[in-house]
Structures are given as C-alpha cells and as structure tokens.
Amino acid sequence: NRRVVLASRPEGAPSEDNFSIEELGVPEPARGEVLLRTVFLSLDPYMRGRMSDAKSYAEPVPLGGVMVGGTVSRVLVSHLDDFEEGDWVLGYCGWQDYAISDGEGLVNLGKNPSHPSYALGVLGMPGITAYYGLLEIGQPKAGDTLVVAAATGPVGSTVGQIGKIQGCRVVGIAGGAEKCRYAVEELGFDICLNHRAEEFPEQLEEACPDGVDVYFENVGGDVFDAVLPLLNDFARVPVCGLVAHYNATSLPEGPDRLSLLMREILTKRLKIQGFIIFDQYERFGDFIIGLSHWVGEGRIKYREDLVEGLEKAPRALMGLLQGENFGKVVVRLGTD
Numbered sequence: 001n002r003r004v005v006l007a008s009r010p011e012g013a014p015s016e017d018n019f020s021i022e023e024l025g026v027p028e029p030a031r032g033e034v035l036l037r038t039v040f041l042s043l044d045p046y047m048r049g050r051m052s053d054a055k056s057y058a059e060p061v062p063l064g065g066v067m068v069g070g071t072v073s074r075v076l077v078s079h080l081d082d083f084e085e086g087d088w089v090l091g092y093c094g095w096q097d098y099a100i101s102d103g104e105g106l107v108n109l110g111k112n113p114s115h116p117s118y119a120l121g122v123l124g125m126p127g128i129t130a131y132y133g134l135l136e137i138g139q140p141k142a143g144d145t146l147v148v149a150a151a152t153g154p155v156g157s158t159v160g161q162i163g164k165i166q167g168c169r170v171v172g173i174a175g176g177a178e179k180c181r182y183a184v185e186e187l188g189f190d191i192c193l194n195h196r197a198e199e200f201p202e203q204l205e206e207a208c209p210d211g212v213d214v215y216f217e218n219v220g221g222d223v224f225d226a227v228l229p230l231l232n233d234f235a236r237v238p239v240c241g242l243v244a245h246y247n248a249t250s251l252p253e254g255p256d257r258l259s260l261l262m263r264e265i266l267t268k269r270l271k272i273q274g275f276i277i278f279d280q281y282e283r284f285g286d287f288i289i290g291l292s293h294w295v296g297e298g299r300i301k302y303r304e305d306l307v308e309g310l311e312k313a314p315r316a317l318m319g320l321l322q323g324e325n326f327g328k329v330v331v332r333l334g335t336d
C-alpha cells in the first residue's frame, strides 16, 4: 500500500523533491466504512494550487499529507448498505493505493461501467466544467466564433466539440502540430493554431476574420494577450483556468496593462466571468446526462493519456503543467 505525500511546497514549477512515496499496511474498514482499491487516479492542473499555501478557494494539502485527487476505485470490503464488494466507485481518495471511506461523496458506478475512467474526464469534473462554462457563461450562438486553448485536454476538447454542436466556428489553440492536427481531424474544430509559433498572434487574427464572440479561458498568458484585441462587442469570456500562470512566483514584468484591459471591458461591454465548478455540485447529475448523450452518439470524442503506476504520478503532474500530456491524464494503479 503506497501513498504519495507532499514533502515540500514548490517554488515555481514542482519537482520530484516536492513529493515522497510512503509504504503502509492495508487499512481495515470499521463498521460503517468501505475499503477501496484505487484503479484510476485523475491528475488535474488545480493540484498545483493545492501544493501551495497561498490563499485560494480551497485548502492546501498540508505538508506530509496525501496528495488530493479524484479516483475511480473498486470496493474490496463493504460495511455499508449502498456498496457491495466489486462495485466501481467514483471518489476523492487521493494519490494512494487503498483508501477507507464512510461513503460520503462516493458515487457508485455499478459492477460493470463501460469506461470507468471516463468518470474522471469527459463524464466527470472536466467535462462538466466545459459543459457548464461554455453553455451557461459563454452562451454560444450559431455563427459565433469560439476560441479555446488547451484544445486537446479534457476541458478544451469538450468545449470545442460542444461549440460545434451549437453551430459555432471553433478556433482551437494547442501546443504543437500533432495536437493541432488532432483537434481539426478528429475533434472537428475548424482550425487549430500552435501557440508556440512565433507568428501566433497574427495567425490568430487571420483565423478570426469576424473577431471573437466567445473566448473560453483555460490558460491566460500570451494566449490571452493575443485574444484580447480580437474580442467583439458583447463577447463572453468564461474564465475557467490560467494554467500558464500556475507555476509563476511573481507578477510578470511591466508595463502595467490593467487599464488597457479595463478599457476593453468597458468599451466593448465584455462579460468576463470566473467560475469554480464545485459551486454547481448539485447539478452535476444533470450535466452528466447531457454529456452522456453526446458521447454516446459519438458527437463528443475523448482521448486519455494513460500513465502506468502511482510512482509516475509526480512526473506526470509536472508534465501536465507544461503541456507534455496529450489528452486527459489518468494514472492506472492497481489491477482491476
């Protein structure tokens, strides 16, 4: 029974030293508890925030504490009525082989879910984030130009495909030619641009001849700088994530462009709205039903980047923050 704990807080990009692996015995469930064996662990950009003790919307992982994370597990022993041995469950058990739960927050996926790990991705938190953020905050209309970065990740790929279903012209942004090819040929985006290309701002302007009506913000940084002048009057910007800044240790060098941003917001009557998807927790079931239809019909495609072994999780999280992943990062731990 291994678990990965936070050994120290990173300064800038995390490194292997910030994590340590501990070996423990397998825990015994008491009355009113279940023993779970983790099969899939989700790795997500927000985990960088939990490694830091800067003030945020959620508590940090304490030093020496198990790294948090969404998990899909099997029930090994159950002393709870709602769970039986062999059931697959979605939970939040963190980076460890085994976990004890009192059932709080556990979702029973049944004995035979067709793709259990999808509950961590397109049919789970990232998919829901895309669905809610785009449809309710972005309010896309047919004919709108929608721009989304991190276009092949679980959030961005779902945003772009829902945008196509809504009749938008979808411009993806991703890191590298292979990801861009995938976004166009497999996901059906109209075009996808490499944000690392030198001419990226000019290419983006060319790709958006009618301006940008919805910019789904996943990354911030240089990508936002390139999008801002292209936003149309009354454009909507759901601010979902700023992964380009997560490893930053200070504000960027000047000039101070805050007044430029405020002027754009005012004169173009922009709607820029941040959201944290857990505020919508009560509605997750409804969103999953909506997503399941589209996934079932093949209208939303989904790609996983599977990492084998818990010991590889630290390295994989470091890579995720730099765009080394291609698709939703899921670590496979045990045998199912």
Ligand code: NDP
Pocket (backbone or CB within 6 Å): 044, 045, 046, 125, 126, 129, 149, 150, 151, 152, 153, 154, 155, 156, 173, 174, 175, 176, 179, 195, 218, 219, 221, 222, 223, 239, 240, 241, 242, 243, 244, 245, 275, 276, 277, 278, 320, 321, 322, 323, 324, 325, 327, 328, 329
């Ligand atoms: P991804 O799997 O898409 O991984 C992050 C991607 O960001 C990388 O693969 C990389 O893609 C891209 N990226 C990294 N650094 C940069 C950079 N400097 N400039 C441009 N792109 C960069 O992650 P998710 O789909 O899981 O998450 C996407 C965003 O949504 C994140 O910001 C995340 O924090 C946020 N989020 C927010 C939620 C909320 O409730 N608000 C809930 C869930 C996610 P590439 O190589 O293509 O550039």
